Amino acid sequence: MNNYLISILIPFKNSSMYLKECMDSIVSQSYQNWEVLAIDDHSADDSRAVVEEYSLRDSRIIVHSNQGDGIISALRTAYNLSKGELFTRMDSDDIMNSKKLEIMASSLEKHGKGHIAVGGVRYFSDRGVGNGYMRYEKWLNKLTAKGVNFSEIYKECVIPSPCWMVHKIDLEECGAFEPNIYPEDYDLTFRFYERGLQCIPCNEILHKWRDYDTRTSRTSEHYAQNYFLQLKLYYFLKLHHDHRRPLTVWGAGDKGKSLARELLQQNIPFYWLCDNPKKIGKNIYGQELRHFNYLHKLEKPQSIVTVANEEAQKMITNFFSNLGQSSMVDYFFFC
Missing domain, CATH: 3.40.50.720 (NAD(P)-binding Rossmann-like Domain)
Structure with missing residues (x-):
């Protein structure tokens, strides 16, 4: 297997209570040729100190401040600092399966450019996971197991933001993180689809997705239903x-x-x-x-x-x- 450098882009903001679990899951990956671009989006807690402690121990972990404001700007900042051949995102409050990077990189090597490595996800929460999220998880994993994610792209976002990996050239040709459009993960999913990238089937759970009341997708106006509907209609009319x-x-x-x-x-x-x-x-x-x-x-x-x-x-x-x-x-x- 080629020893690709994988760039892991991690925007973070006020997630100090979860960052250690997140970083530990990255450091303990079976695949070790990676770099973390951790971008502080103006945290008010000690999130940055947590990541900097890891950075002092591991030179692969690079910490910077967001050059703008918000998650899209943070992703842009991370991308501009990156050096990888393969790219993925990670949420600062989530946990990777120990073989996530290895499995995804191997899939991309086998199938080549023009493909997206995806993986199964599992929601978890200290207070239990609601029925809506359980249904979404089941639906998403069913699509991922067959690699037919795009067949239902107008229902919901069919590629979870922290569980994909692509070649740099494919990400570049899709516009990477240039568009200032929310929800940014759904917009990128549509651009992957528009470009004709193919999802690689995967029936393994590669990512643990944390749910809690103050996570950004629950609190930010950018993830309200009207934004999703407008985005769906925009791409329907276009494509x-x-x-x-x-x-x-x-x-x-x-x-x-x-x-x-x-x-x-x-x-x-x-x-x-x-x-x-x-x-x-x-x-x-x-x-x-x-x-x-x-x-x-x-x-x-x-x-x-x-x-x-x-x-x-x-x-x-x-x-x-x-x-x-x-x-x-x-x-x-x-x-």
Whole structure:
């Protein structure tokens, strides 16, 4: 196996109580040719002192201050300081499987450029993991085991931010951390997809993902649902929407309404469909809600589905199948 230098980019802010576990999991990796670029995003606790203590003992660990503000700027700062041939991210409150770097680097060596090494994730928390996160973990790991992550990219972020690895040239060609777009991990995932990178299947748990009330994804406005929806719509319109085909939105819940508002603001025509008898025939934002059977009247429609219920999604999938339509070509689940 080639002895690639792996650059591990770690933005950190006020995570002192978890940093030792994180750093210990890196130092004890079976694969040892790595560098850590740990960027302090203006911490108010003793996080920096914790990392600097490790840096004094291990020259592979480099600590710098964020040259700007926020996680994207911190990633940019880390990337500009890096020297690696392979790249990965790490969250300062998480824990690596001891063979994570070895497995990912080996996968990339075997499959070559144009690929993303991914791995299974496991949530953990001192207070227990909620059902929503358990469902997300199960869904994500199922995709990762087959390497078909991009097949459901519009539902949620299909590549966890701290559990991927790529060749530097692929990261460069995807724009690395230049775009100032949140959520930054989901945006990068879309850019991997847009560039045509292929996920390498992996059925091993390589990363332990810590959940707690003050983690950034729970507290920052940049990770609110409206940011996710806007990002999904942006890439759908860029990568998949065919303006020659009629567009439909299926669902009139909160996400369906938010999506309808976005389309109206962008002057993009659409038909609004639902399966709720109480809403069919009503007008919302000047748009009539029609029964989903209206799809039979449209010629080669494209549909965005905002219905989250799993049983309802199965029914909807069967409905599209009977129409001879295909996922990620004719219909797209946005939740």
